[in-house]
Amino acid sequence: MELSNLNIEKYLKQNGIKPSYQRIKIFEYLVKHRNHPTVDIIYQELVKNIPTLSKTTVYNTLKLFLEKRIIQLIVIEENETRYDADITTHAHFKCEKCGRVYDIRVDLTEMKIEGLKTFQVKENHIYFKGICEKCLKENK
Amino acid sequence: MELSNLNIEKYLKQNGIKPSYQRIKIFEYLVKHRNHPTVDIIYQELVKNIPTLSKTTVYNTLKLFLEKRIIQLIVIEENETRYDADITTHAHFKCEKCGRVYDIRVDLTEMKIEGLKTFQVKENHIYFKGICEKCLKENK
DNA sequence: AATTAAAATGTAATGATTATAAATTGTCAA
DNA sequence: TTGACAATTTATAATCATTACATTTTAATT
Structure with a gap:
């Protein structure tokens, strides 16, 4: 299934994740940008529209997504952890x-x-x- | 050339590294153990025989080895940087x-x-x- | 609406790495 | 051999990403 066309709320539910506003936005960011962002990039972008967003929420949410295996971790440089919603082998x-x-x-x-x-x-x-x-x- | 048999002092010199006692011991550790150690593992092992050893020295030395390209960085987990004296493709x-x-x-x-x-x-x-x-x- | 659970938030703590300055060691000319 | 300078090592403090924890907010259920 093409991630860019899917209904994110439904996709999260299907994977046992309650689709809160923050979770939807974080996953949406990953799917739409496909730029393998760091936590900080995600936070800086989303906080523009969600002023109450906490960086802890970004950390917690990404950890949850990893546990549910709907995203993967990319570690290329030390001290630079990135995330990818494309979980196919590449x-x-x-x-x-x-x-x-x-x-x-x-x-x-x-x-x-x-x-x-x-x-x-x-x-x-x-x-x-x-x-x-x-x-x-x-x-x- | 088999790293385990080479003369480490000579090898460091050949690569533009002044072979101090600490540098020799750190490189020797990597070559003899081949266990892809972290900085902490190297430090904990060597400090047993070199009580004055500083962890900063281990960091500095590994950074120097990397610059001179006689070791490679292995990053598999986030927050776990390892080092390898085998620089062949594997x-x-x-x-x-x-x-x-x-x-x-x-x-x-x-x-x-x-x-x-x-x-x-x-x-x-x-x-x-x-x-x-x-x-x-x-x-x- | 009241109660309870889940999620988000803010702040503090942790720990690996880096920066900095001082001490030690090595080098080399006089 | 000594003195002076440079390189290396060391100890300590600073940094920064991540995690832990406690509180607040939001959602779900009765």
Whole structure:
């Protein structure tokens, strides 16, 4: 299902989450922007329209979303935790210049890993660092 | 070259690092244990034999090693930064039960990624989470 | 409307990392 | 060998993201 078209309230309910105003807005932010934001980015954006919003609420809500597995954690840099409402398998690319985090489609079926045969794998994470196309062009 | 057999003092010099006692011991710890330790683990182990050791020195030294590219950063959990003296391309697996971080050999040549064509990739990181073989057996 | 539970909020506490300044050690010319 | 300067280590304080906790607000139920 395309996240951008779904009814967020319904989606939260389906996943056992009571759809409060704040929860809806936080999830909506993730779905609409798809920018892999940090807690602070989410807070700074939403507090413009929800002046009473507390950063603790953002933390609590994201933790709840993680427990219910409707978002995933992205940890690329130390001390920079980001969140993604796209929970399908995909990789990320972080540009060292502009700091943007891009979604990268990867085909993991190609990747057969001997060393993991005897392990029970629950999550896989792939990310790259470098310079994005946009920044490469600008620096010419 | 096998890191475990090399002369650490020489290796540091070759990479533009003045081989002080602390630096040698910290690098030696990484090479001998290969356990992807945190700063605290390194500090707690080394301070047993170097009572004057400061945690700041461990931080400074690891930062220097990173700049000189003789170690790599491993960030799997938020708020848990680990270090690895093996700078060859390989993946990691963190066990959710015992917390151990395993090295996993992967063949990245198989992984052709359309979305990265126009980007300049400098680093790639792959990690998995789940239950390791040891813990799977113990829980039976 | 009253009662209770859930959620949101504000503030304080925690803990890893970084900044800063002082002390120690190493280097090298005189 | 000594003195002076630079590099390194150390100890302490500051920072900042996250978590803990207590209070207030909102929602649900009778």
